[in-house]
Amino acid sequence: MDLIPHGGATAAAVLAIPRGVAGAEKGRVERKEHVAVSGSGRGAVRVDLDAVFRRDYQLVVGVAARVLGTRDQAEDVAQDVFLSFGRSSVPAGEARGWLCVAAAHTALNLIRSGRRRISREEASAADDDAVVSDVAETVVTLEERSRVRSALAELPRKQAVALVLRHSGLSYSEVAAALDISPTSVGTTVRRAESALRRELIRHASSD
Amino acid sequence: MRHPTEGVLRRLLDEPAGVADADRQHVAGCHECLGGLASMREDAILVDAALATESVAGVDVDSAWRRLSTAVPAPGPARPAASPRASRARGFLRRPAVAALGVAVVLTGAGTAAANDWLQIFRTKQIAPVTFSTSDLIALPDLTAYGDVVVTGKVDVNPVRDAAAATAETGLDVPEVTTLPRGVSGEPVYQAGREVSATFSFSAERAARAAAETGRTLPTPPPGLDGSQVRLVAGPGVAAVWRQPTGVPALFVGRAVAPKAFSSGVPFETVRDYLLSLPGLPENVATQLRTFTADGSTLPLPVPADRMTTSSTQVGGVPATVLASRDRLLAAVVWVKDGLVTVVAGSLDPGEVVSIARELR
Incomplete structure (x- = not known):
């Protein structure tokens, strides 16, 4: 409501409504993998929220944007994630990884539940060609990017999250810590995800 | 020696320093591994491009913080040794x-x-x-x-x-x-x-x-x-x-x-x-x-x-x-x-x- 003037995910978080859920829909909840949300301290705001927000907001938006393709929707996801974080007792040293994992999960959930604003993403993506590398521009069409994102949401969740975190710039050590796997497993997991997505691209390319 | 695993090869692309010297040396002289590495690099570039999005460098963090601040519940009670910064945060929230x-x-x-x-x-x-x-x-x-x-x-x-x-x-x-x-x-x-x-x-x-x-x-x-x-x-x-x-x-x-x-x-x-x-x-x-x-x-x-x-x-x-x-x-x-x-x-x-x-x- 207007008390939360920006509406969207912020209001949703306060009212505990995931955005875009109105209407007669069956629920869909992704089971957690490695996100440990602490229930303690509920109702309170952790004192380091401001500092962590300013340090990691851009990164968290980037993680969600890689999944969703649009920055504004990614910012909505980031709001939800930081709201949860603010109420959590996640250790400060694990905050960054927790936030990134939560952003990836939330964004993937949005895609899987079909609540993503597809037309908006495509409109936005159409404007993005300039930021894509020359190589990419020649090999990845807009449609392919959209398809890869859908395929991403169908991957085993750990693969998808590891992939997104790695491509968002987290180091192998950071990804490993966030997902509680070994750095070598990060390489294996990311590689599997990339292979699967490439197969997806090739499958469609050959059927065109 | 045995070929390094796919996971090691993949990390070599991103963080060579994180890969053991022996593995790096092996790959440098192994056509099979180099071939695999090249293939991985192509896939990584392709996927990175597919996941590309509009830049997030320009996000307005201050504005986003204000938005978040409208949604978070009240902060905790004042602590005796609260810093001026913490006090401002409470006032804001x-x-x-x-x-x-x-x-x-x-x-x-x-x-x-x-x-x-x-x-x-x-x-x-x-x-x-x-x-x-x-x-x-x-x-x-x-x-x-x-x-x-x-x-x-x-x-x-x-x-x-x-x-x-x-x-x-x-x-x-x-x-x-x-x-x-x-x-x-x-x-x-x-x-x-x-x-x-x-x-x-x-x-x-x-x-x-x-x-x-x-x-x-x-x-x-x-x-x-x-x-x-x-x-x-x-x-x-x-x-x-x-x-x-x-x-x-x-x-x-x-x-x-x-x-x-x-x-x-x-x-x-x-x-x-x-x-x-x-x-x-x-x-x-x-x-x-x-x-x-x-x-x-x-x-x-x-x-x-x-x-x-x-x-x-x-x-x-x-x-x-x-x-x-x-x-x-x-x-x-x-x-x-x-x-x-x-x-x-x-x-x-x-x-x-x-x-x-x-x-x-």
């Missing part, structure tokens, strides 16, 4: 916290019951919600594994032109404040939201399957629970919000039809107790569930006792609950009368909110 509280009290039913991945249970005639928020859900077993959650109605709380428009949309009169407290002035913004409902249908078969997947045994459902439903109805609701010149809310007055719960097949208590026994239910949610009582004493919000105090008073001839943060940053009063829940909340003293409440028309 205090008024939006009022808004969050007010909205949550009046509209929690509407909002939460409508969430498709959220289950809320009310005791009839009480306003004690158990909130499985989105953050809790991250740690929850998929509730849809235990049955269906179907939402009817539309979560649509919007600003409306004036009090008359709010009434026209909801059928509820907006409580009218006779005298604004010191520091609050101007015209309020009016809000209106319509009725929504959610139905949770328990399925023993699905629940058993879900439990088996996690290696746990589902507690035996009580007779009659399978297929039974809990239907939750919330709203409509209206509210008036006065803002500070900066835009943050200073006073919130809201009223909504008290949330109701209907169960079919088995008594509500049976559903509640069974939910409590489900594997994976977070302790804090379980604790909230357990606080449901038959005497209506449960507070309408999960109130952290270390930060909030509660007391009782009377408003309009009925019992009301006064909530006050221990740091005295905000206060609210909530009561239920004739099936309507009303809240007055603000960055005010408890006495002030009670005074406003008693003078509402």
Whole structure:
């Protein structure tokens, strides 16, 4: 409501409504993998929220944007994630990884539940060609990017999250810590995800 | 030597320094590994391009922080050694916290019951919600594994032109404040939201399957629970919000039809107790569930006792609950009368909110 003037995910978080859920829909909840949300301290705001927000907001938006393709929707996801974080007792040293994992999960959930604003993403993506590398521009069409994102949401969740975190710039050590796997497993997991997505691209390319 | 694993090769692309010298040396002289590496590099570039998005370098962090600040609850009580920075943060957060509280009290039913991945249970005639928020859900077993959650109605709380428009949309009169407290002035913004409902249908078969997947045994459902439903109805609701010149809310007055719960097949208590026994239910949610009582004493919000105090008073001839943060940053009063829940909340003293409440028309 207007008390939360920006509406969207912020209001949703306060009212505990995931955005875009109105209407007669069956629920869909992704089971957690490695996100440990602490229930303690509920109702309170952790004192380091401001500092962590300013340090990691851009990164968290980037993680969600890689999944969703649009920055504004990614910012909505980031709001939800930081709201949860603010109420959590996640250790400060694990905050960054927790936030990134939560952003990836939330964004993937949005895609899987079909609540993503597809037309908006495509409109936005159409404007993005300039930021894509020359190589990419020649090999990845807009449609392919959209398809890869859908395929991403169908991957085993750990693969998808590891992939997104790695491509968002987290180091192998950071990804490993966030997902509680070994750095070598990060390489294996990311590689599997990339292979699967490439197969997806090739499958469609050959059927065109 | 043996070829390094795919994982090692993949890391070599990104973080060569993270790969053992022996592996690096092997790859440098191994055509097979170099071929694999080249293939991986192509895939990595392709996927990176596919995941490319508009730049996030230009995000407005200050603006985003303000937005978040409207949604977070009140910070903790002042600490003796609080830094100036921390003090500023509290000052900044205090008024939006009022808004969050007010909205949550009046509209929690509407909002939460409508969430498709959220289950809320009310005791009839009480306003004690158990909130499985989105953050809790991250740690929850998929509730849809235990049955269906179907939402009817539309979560649509919007600003409306004036009090008359709010009434026209909801059928509820907006409580009218006779005298604004010191520091609050101007015209309020009016809000209106319509009725929504959610139905949770328990399925023993699905629940058993879900439990088996996690290696746990589902507690035996009580007779009659399978297929039974809990239907939750919330709203409509209206509210008036006065803002500070900066835009943050200073006073919130809201009223909504008290949330109701209907169960079919088995008594509500049976559903509640069974939910409590489900594997994976977070302790804090379980604790909230357990606080449901038959005497209506449960507070309408999960109130952290270390930060909030509660007391009782009377408003309009009925019992009301006064909530006050221990740091005295905000206060609210909530009561239920004739099936309507009303809240007055603000960055005010408890006495002030009670005074406003008693003078509402």
